[in-house]
Amino acid sequence: MKLVTVTQFASPDAAYVALVEARRGLSEPEAAALDAKLVLILANHIGDLDVLREAIALAKPNSASS
């Protein structure tokens, strides 16, 4: 595994709040669009296809998010 799943934030709560605040007041489709853009931006920032594939596997409905 190359994907880091332990927290890298000094304050995980603050990171969560930043994500919540980004979607405050948005409808579900608007939030989904925001998320899609965030995924693209962060994926590019990671810039590593192996990591991206591992992240996708972790997020897929029948693995982690069942």
Next chain:
Amino acid sequence: MTQTGRTARYTYGYRRSPDQDARAPARHPVIVVGAGPVGMTTAIDLALRGVKVVLLDDADRIGEGSRGICWAKRTLEIFDRLGVGEQLVEAGVTWKLGKVFLGDDLVYAFDLLPEDGHKMPAFINLQQYAVEKVLVDRVLELADIDLRWCNKVVALEQRNDGVRITVETPDGHYTLDTDWLVAADGARSAVRDLVGLGFAGVTFEDKFLIADVKMAAEFPTERRFWFDPPFHSGQSALMHRQPDNIWRIDLQLGPEADAQAEQAPERVIPRLKKMLGDIPFDLEWVSVYRFNCRRLERFVHGRVVFVGDAAHQVSPFGARGANSGVQDAENLAWKLAAVLDGQADAALIDSYDRERAQAADENIAHSTRSTDFIAPHSPAERALRNAVLSLAPHAEFARRMVNSGRLSVATVYDTLLATLDEAPFAGSAKLGAPVPDLPVRTRDGRSGHLLEHLSGGFEVLYVRDGATPSAPDGVKLTVIGEDLIDEQGMFAQRFDASPGATYVLRPDHHLTARLRSFDAGKVDAAISRALGR
């Protein structure tokens, strides 16, 4: 609000005060409005510092309703200094473990007191009315506190040198003058309205059923919190032990719930049966709450100072309400005493505003985050929250974001009263924070803890290195290695102590200066600075 228990736990009588027959308004150095936990703590702390206090409360009783149950270590340390800490710990249930479940699965567990050797536990659970009873008893022991029940503040006038108030009693109105008025009259503060102040913040839409249930159950003494449990699907639930076989249960009801209807026993009992199964139980108290996070913009207005819920209000996730109020009280008490005694200017009270506003902001931020996590504002926010929960069993970073309440810890004041370190110090003691507790032995061989040996005034801790330093007048000097023996080396560790190291503590046990070697001039300057001089 419906109530299934008794209405009043303890009732007290109204007594006419000679002030009511005075020709001119009687004048007092301090009047505290509100005999809740925060007002009583303020009054006791002031009285122990030799300040005479009049304490007014509009009711004749304590213990209506079920409110605070979790008392944090820092609060217990304050109560211990005021003479009631051990009694409360004995009466309460000591706990430090918390568990968070998603459905039936444990996703996250925490242990609140990783540092050992403290006299006080991380938390106790004890009904707020039981704490209030102990505080009233302590108030009644102190001749310097004049506690007046059924005395309601109904009017207020700010004057150049103090405050004039009108008090309503069963015998009619009377007027009082005071140098300082401490408003400890709770979230619906009348004083706040009389001064004309707004109380802005956030109200959360979700409603929560809070039930205290009596049952002989063998559940663990842990804080257990569920997201989406099988017995209360789609919502959250909390269960926590109190003394006398009483259990606190919180059930989230969502924004649409009808608060009135949900309090009816025929609604409550089936909900609890789903959770508790066949265990027989009695309802002690039931209520439905909506929570707020808000604060006054400033806590000091002329000679009126706001403390506790009158100044700031938080949701209960994190147990920061009464706990932070008690810490307000101790921050204010020594400062008011110093001002009344002529040791400091009235401007010192501004540091109360600065320090406790910082604490209030921290508490509000934490409670808001927790409440936002537990009760997301919109489907879009709920989707993110649910994503965190579903990743939590698989990824540590997500577990760390799961937030069912980050429990109250003392604030490290970012304060002008502190003297910046000239030399670096490691250890868990922090400038601006209450000093950490640790085991010590006295000269005559008794074991105990550091905090119980501290005076209520300024104090210098000096690590023996052969010199014979002397502290400024009226300041206690404790020599570590002589007066107190650091038997287990924890002082050395926690204070990063070396021979000669010198620590200056405020009367509220916050560390205000530290030096690598004793220097009378620097100690003096640090104390002056901490007094705002």
